[in-house]
Amino acid sequence: MKDYHINIFYSEEDEGYIADIPDLKYCSAFGETVEEAVREILKAKSAWLEAAKAEGKPIPTPKYRPAIYQIAF
Numbered sequence: 001m002k003d004y005h006i007n008i009f010y011s012e013e014d015e016g017y018i019a020d021i022p023d024l025k026y027c028s029a030f031g032e033t034v035e036e037a038v039r040e041i042l043k044a045k046s047a048w049l050e051a052a053k054a055e056g057k058p059i060p061t062p063k064y065r066p067a068i069y070q071i072a073f
Helices: 035-052
Strands: 007-011 017-022 028-031
Touching: 007 035, 017 035, 028 035
Parallel strands: none
Antiparallel strands: 007 017, 017 028
16 A cells, blocks of 8 residues: 655745645644654644544545656556
């Protein structure tokens, strides 16, 4: 199984890095460094998946692919 894609970008407004997982609605995290943002999004992903399982909600399969990786045939 492939894993979920993680987006990371710098936010001038927040003065830090924001990470999110597009396939998991509202799953995002903040860090003062890229490494911290990645650590935090991995915690958020785990919590998101645990909460969905506990509530009996469906777990989305990893589908998001940034445009840079999409190849038109």
